[in-house]
Amino acid sequence: MKADRRFVLGLGAATVAAAGGGLAYALRQEAPLPGGTLAGADMARGHRLRTGDFPAPSRFEQVDLVIAGGGVAGLSAGWRLSDAGFDRFKLLELEDHVGGNARSGRNHVSAYPLGAHYLPVPNKEAKALRHLLRQLGMITGDSDGAPVYDPEQLCADMQERLFWQGRWQEGLIPRTGITAQDRSDLAAFEAAMAGYSKRVGTDGKPAFAVPMAYSSHDADLVALDAMSFAAWLDRQGWHSPVLRAHVRYAMRDDYGTEPDQVSAWAGVHYFAGRRGWAANGSGDNELTWPEGNGRLTGRLAGFFPQRIAAGQIVHRVSREGPLLHVDSFDVAANATVRTSARAAILAMPHFIATRLCSEVGDAAGLSYAPWLVANVTVDRLPGGRGVPLAWDNVSSTSDSLGYVVATHQGPDAIPSGTVLTWYLPLSNLPPAEARRLLVQRPAEEWKRIVRDDLLAMHPDLEGAIARIELWRWGHAMIRPTPGFLWRGEAVEPGPPLFLAHSDLSGLSLFEEAQYHGVRAAEGAMTLLGHSHESLL
The missing domain is CATH 1.10.405.10 (Guanine Nucleotide Dissociation Inhibitor, domain 1)
Known part of the structure; x- marks a missing residue:
């Protein structure tokens, strides 16, 4: 199904009028759209897990502990291990960059978030x-x-x-x-x-x-x-x-x-x-930065950079005697690596973990929310009647969540231009249908939606939008539907396998992912006989 964009955004006559009237709106549809890329989580790598067409292992290595997944939970596990003086581990990440949905980007104007953008005190x-x-x-x-x-x-x-x-x-x-x-x-x-x-x-x-x-x-x-x-x-x-x-x-x-x-x-x-x-x-208050929670994931990764291997598609976790075998496909080398370990932390969404390891329990009913994030570079700051520009700016007339201002913080907080990070959860559609729409809708149509929504709030930005960088999240966050509480307790496989992800809480929050990363790391250290004092 290709839903009409007015259905997805709730755009109606009142919004069109706010954007400058029907004639101006019609003329705008014919105007050239700003430049910008369409990117997102690497769907080709992720979807390859469905087919499982990976070669047999041709390289072999051994460590005490493997962390599979470099989002907030996996990075938090690695930080906790490093903090406790445990260095006999390796983190494998599917993408070329760690950070999960707290990743960030940058252009000539500012750094900006690609997903999560703040941490409450x-x-x-x-x-x-x-x-x-x-x-x-x-x-x-x-x-x-x-x-x-x-x-x-x-x-x-x-x-x-x-x-x-x-x-x-x-x-x-x-x-x-x-x-x-x-x-x-x-x-x-x-x-x-x-x-x-x-x-x-x-x-x-x-x-x-x-x-x-x-x-x-x-x-x-x-x-x-x-x-x-x-x-x-x-x-x-x-x-x-x-x-x-x-x-x-x-x-x-x-x-x-x-x-x-x-x-x-x-x-x-x-x-x-x-x-x-x-x-x-x-x-x-909140802690926030131009790059959003990319500040936190970048700093977490900085505690153990030499133990991170990116571009590794973990596709099988099996047990042989006292050892776990973690098979990962090295994208750059086009080869499967088998890492044998005494313990493993699966720091990934649950629907992926169940594909990799038969010992992980199936949590029925889990679903994930798809999102579109747009980072919009503008040549001048938005104006408008009433109170001045804020960090978080929301319109009561839009189905988007509005935008945050990347340059709100720091010594360059009042530049002539900025980056506006605009968010749209596709919650008006069932998640699977919304994911299809997210993939099938052309980039130019998404750009038009983003542009029109911003101009409905800020007609003064007409002609000031320089670029629109689009980022798609097909499985951005777990949805806490009724009956989600403590589902995670039913899916834990038990040592030497540990799960670590916000899915276990049912709330896609930094605090939840960090908690589960620390919990899994401390459980693994206890199993492996490494002395530590719990932070939990």
């Missing part, structure tokens, strides 16, 4: 993450027992703004031009989320924690996972379209998924799970 329970941030110099000390963050790496003002009723307002929830019922439902919802945020379960754990492994297992909380977030809102009697639009934005922003397909537990977690612990009132 961590919760108190996120001990391993704070340990990493101290090593990276992002936590610079302590004040009254709370960590102090480097202010240059915290998101600068203004952080967020919303295009609402023809003007830009600060924050992402409309506060003007709304009904009394809107105000009542918003207030009730915010009070409920605040209550969940403060609640401590009967087991002594926070009701909702980050990483989620530290969350309470109280029965009434776990029961939220049996229904969708939309159904839970219905049960509360909150039908305000303003509230529902904000909830939809939030679910698509973190999960790439519509509220009627998100577990109510995951929905509440989005709003109640963040309790950033920091001095000087900065706990509700």
Whole structure:
């Protein structure tokens, strides 16, 4: 199916009018589109796992531990091993560059994210993450027992703004031009989320924690996972379209998924799970950089660069006596390498892990959200009525998630031009159908969609868009559909095989991937007899 682009983006007459009227819109469709590339995760390498047409091993090597996968989880496992003084490991990555969906790019104007673009200030329970941030110099000390963050790496003002009723307002929830019922439902919802945020379960754990492994297992909380977030809102009697639009934005922003397909537990977690612990009132802020979370994955890889082998398609993991055999196809050498190890960490999406290893349990019902990311180079900063340009800029009239400004941080924060990183989760379609659309739609059509959406928000950018770099993510993130909670506990194969991926949490968050990478690394070190003190 080739869906109409107005269906995918929700573009209608009002949006066309906001972009300058029907005639201007029609003329724009005939104008040349900006240059730019279409790229993404290497589908050819990934899809080759389906056919399995790899040659037999012709090279052989041995290490104590193999990490298969160089996303956030795999890199975190490698960092934890290096941090503990364990160096008898090797990380194999399918792509030519590590980083997973936290990779980044760069042009003559700025670095920019290709996926994840920020890290919220961590919760108190996120001990391993704070340990990493101290090593990276992002936590610079302590004040009254709370960590102090480097202010240059915290998101600068203004952080967020919303295009609402023809003007830009600060924050992402409309506060003007709304009904009394809107105000009542918003207030009730915010009070409920605040209550969940403060609640401590009967087991002594926070009701909702980050990483989620530290969350309470109280029965009434776990029961939220049996229904969708939309159904839970219905049960509360909150039908305000303003509230529902904000909830939809939030679910698509973190999960790439519509509220009627998100577990109510995951929905509440989005709003109640963040309790950033920091001095000087900065706990509700984010850490962000021009290249987004590529800053973090780049620094993680920098702890053990000599142990990373990219361009390696891991296609089989088997057991022979006390050893595991990890077969990987070296793309550059056109040869299969067999790496024998005493333990292995499979740091990859679960649907891939099940293809490689028969010992990995099948988690039925897992699905993944496809996304399009566009990095748009503009010759001048966007304007508009209302509050000034922010880091995160969202329009109430668009089905996109808006854009972040790559040059918002740092000494060059107010240049004449910039890169706008624009996000679209294809959540209006079933994931498999959306993936087909993502692949089949021509690059020029995607560019037209991106351009028209930006010009609907910013008619003043007419003629200022220099390039549109497109990046496709077919399986960008796990979707936390109802029934996802603790699915990961059912799929672990057990030592000497360890799983490490945010799929195990059902939440595609940096904190979850890092937690599972550290957990797997510490489990492997224990198995291999390497002394260490747990960070978890």
